[in-house]
Amino acid sequence: MxxxxxxxxxxxxxxxxxxxxxxxxxxxxxxxxxxxxxxxxxxxxxxxxxxxxxxxxxxxxxxxxxxxxxxxxxxxxxxxxxxxxxxxxxxxxxxxxxxxxxxxxxxxxxxxxxxxxxxxxxxxxxxxxxxxxxxxxxxxxxxxxxxxxxxxxxxxxxxxxxxxxxxxxxxxxIDLDKKFNYESLSPKVREDIRNLHSISEEDIVVTFIGRLVEEKGILDFLESIELLGSNNIKYIIIGSLPPGERDTETFNKLKNFEDNPNVIFTGQIENVNEYLYASDVFCLPSYREGMPRSIIEAMSMKNAVLATNIRGSREEVVKNETGFLFEINDSQAIASYIDKLNSDRALLTKMQENGYERAHKLYxxxxxxxxxxxxxxxxxxx
Known part of the structure; x- marks a missing residue:
């Protein structure tokens, strides 16, 4: 064999x-x-x-x-x-x-x-x-x-x-037929996850998925919450610190955000697809990527995408069509784009639909x- x-x-x-x-x-x-x-x-x-x-x-x-x-x-x-x-x-x-x-x-x-x-x-x-x-x-x-x-x-x-x-x-x-099949999920999935975390339907949910280390931009993302002009934004942080990870300092800094009622830490979970289904915007402020799967997963679940202008991410995200690109270490840009999508729901919907089509066409x-x-x-x- x-x-x-x-x-x-x-x-x-x-x-x-x-x-x-x-x-x-x-x-x-x-x-x-x-x-x-x-x-x-x-x-x-x-x-x-x-x-x-x-x-x-x-x-x-x-x-x-x-x-x-x-x-x-x-x-x-x-x-x-x-x-x-x-x-x-x-x-x-x-x-x-x-x-x-x-x-x-x-x-x-x-x-x-x-x-x-x-x-x-x-x-x-x-x-x-x-x-x-x-x-x-x-x-x-x-x-x-x-x-x-x-x-x-x-x-x-x-x-x-x-x-x-x-x-x-x-x-x-990604698996577009089973796990990341948007049409196979019920609206009740979105409702249940939002109810679990006390998120109203008027709230905009912005999700991050990844290792909780500096190079993923997690601190830049979390610091942006203090710069928002909107007061109906919830952040969901999905991920953990894998065994053997070098960067433990960043993980310890996350404790500063644990008491913020608008920040939800889920840890490592199996139903990422369901959380993305309940989400509106996905943010990946990473410093280095190959071809991030998380962006594709988010687009397949109809999320608009905010990502750093780096290799891989800028290939997946079509600027101003499926989301926005910004420079590394720019918490203000993250906050500004979230406020923009919150105030322009038609643009948000357009980006969500465009991303969905792109995921199915290419990935x-x-x-x-x-x-x-x-x-x-x-x-x-x-």
Missing amino acids: KKIVQVSAIDMTMNNFLAPLNKASKESGFEVHTACSPGNYVDEIKKDGLIFHDIKIDRKISPLSNLKSIYKLYTLFKAINPDIVHVHTPVAAVLGRIAAKLARVPTIIYTAHGFYFHDDMNEKDYKFYFNIEKYMGRYFTDFIFTQSIEDHEIAKSNNFLKNKSNHIHISNG NEKDVVEKQLEIFNLVTNK
Whole structure:
């Protein structure tokens, strides 16, 4: 049987983002192994019929720990003898590719969910991370899957791979047929969630989804609530701090907002689709993204979108059509756009409908998975 090993830093990524690809790979005839740090999702991964391997992978550069991870991954790859190793997330992608190369894995694939270097970095840091990506691409990678067009063009124009044709733009997608099917949900879902949190129908709900860390812009978002001219706005914060996350300082600062009656923290939840159905506007003030799934999820549930003008986000959001774009660290812009949408409900509705159409036109998960399976089958059927 053909074998593939999927590598990510944490099990949340493996379960929440890679499950559709992993399940489709299994159905396509692959023996699917997963390697990552264990957390709350191990049982879910195993329920999907996948083989789970407990490999601790730090999410930061830590030489001793990183070397241990490389050795454990190398040992695992030698034991499994996979046809493909497919890596994800910045640090895990580097360690996994080094281990796979040492183990002589026939095909090494890297999905760039968002190159770590970005426009807001100083020149020194940008060059450092850019060169890591380029070096790892040229000497430790056979295929690069990029989700954003900008990442695809950067990788291809800078020859991240020796074979230019192996740069594959796969985009990103969500399950529009089941979980994020707007038409399948009842208006009572919206009513129940709003009643649960004492939100009236006249209130505008603005939702954030993501890791509660600085680079996601969570503090910029929360600070904008003090700058609003409107008094009928509720913020819903969906997300948590994953195990092993470096940025704990930001998480501690969130306590300053816990007593605000207009801010609701849900933690990590399973019914994100229902909360987005009950929401009006989605805000992602992130500093770095690949091709954010959360924006697509929000559009599929008819939310207008506010997002930073960065790679990935500006590809998904059509300025003034499906939402607004603003610069990093601009709480005032967030507040101003929320006030604008609150005062102009016709514009809000127009953006919600436009986003819904865009999600269905461009971001179907089935198409994204199929593109990847085509490459998997191509390299294993030689």
